[in-house]
Amino acid sequence: MRSSYFLIILILTVFSCDWTIKSTHQDAIARVNSTFLTKDKIDAGLFDGLSVQDSLIQIQNIINDWASQQLLQDGALLNLEAQKQKEFETLVKDYKRDLLTSAYLEAMTKQNLDTIISNQELELAYKQNKELFYLKEDLIKLRYINHNLSMSNSNEIKRRFKRYNAEDRAILDTISLQFNSFFLNDSVWINSNQVISKIGPLQKGFNKVLLKKQNFIQLKDSLGLYLMQVKDVLEIGQQAPLAYVTPTLKQIIINKRKLKLVNKLKSEIVNDALRNKKFEIYE
Structure with a gap:
């Protein structure tokens, strides 16, 4: 990185020496009319990993882009009506004022805003x-497990999954690393589409079985056995x-x-x- 930095300085120095009109700015590398592009305006990070040849091309592109923008600006100042330029200056001042005041108010708000909500x-x-919160998607509370068909304790898993008392929850959580995927928190509402996207067989026409309350579902595919217990359902249009x-x-x-x-x-x-x-x- 350090050697790259010195290489860029060397290349910029070469550029700055190759002028028809000499600059009074020792660190300048280009000029458009009375405006100079100086070395400190060039981001050395733009040349990281570039060869000398690619760095030369990159510098030339930067200089050309800067020159075209500067020439267009000078042309605009020379040719646009004074009234139009005055309008632009007003817009710039207003925009700067809005940025400053917005940033200041935002900083003061962060310092004084109470974010604790009871x-x-x-x-x-x-x-x-309440009128804002009618469902646009089906919600569901459920738990599910997907495990390999070859698991020797498959029957025990199913028994504990269906009964699901405190001991069952603890044991299933303990052996959850053996499952391909699982979701055991059946106390939270989730979008039914999220469930369908996680469970392959539901994407093949079985998704309607999800929308039945207190419903145990068992499906299988090439990835294994899926156990699902639907605890509650809320359909589109409900609160x-x-x-x-x-x-x-x-x-x-x-x-x-x-x-x-x-x-x-x-x-x-x-x-x-x-x-x-x-x-x-x-x-």
């Missing part, structure tokens, strides 16, 4: 926004459960807090400026 707040937000939409609710609450905090900060800034005579309104 269960009571989630429940209230859920009640107030989405609170647990499933909690991430969205949290974002809604945080966004409302942000808006309220931003308005408060703006008001405090103005009032503080008025008190300190930094801001005055003339009648």
Whole structure:
């Protein structure tokens, strides 16, 4: 990396010496009218891993790109109407102002925003926004195991899987490394399409069996035996459960807090400026 850096400096030095018009800038490598491209504007990282020949080509491309942009800018300044240029300058100033104020408000918001959300707040937000949370996909609570057909303890696994008391859960979790795939947390809602994408036989026309509550399903294919126990189902058009939409609710609450905090900060800034005579309104 160090030798590459010195190589680039050497090449840039060669470029900077080959001029018809000499520059008063010792580190300049190109000029367009009265504007100079200097060595410190070239990112040495662009040449990592390049040969000398490729580095020369890369530098030439960089110089040519810079020159074309500079010539176009100079041409625009020379030929565009003064009013149009003034409009652009106003746009640039407005854009810079918006960037600065947005970044400042964002930094102040991060420092002062309360991100802790209680269960009571989630429940209230859920009640107030229920009309937003009708399902557009089927949800399901289930557990499943996929294991090789040749497993000697297949019957025991099936028995424990179906009964699924505390001891069964602990044992199945302990031997889960023997399974091809599994999902044992049947207390959470998941998109039925996610289940179908994980279980091969369900992609071959058996997916409808998923949408039956309290349903035990056993399927097999070349990858092994699939055991599925459906605990609960919610279909498209039904009310989405609170647990499933909690991430969205949290974002809604945080966004409302942000808006309220931003308005408060703006008001405090103005009032503080008025008190300190930094801001005055003339009648």
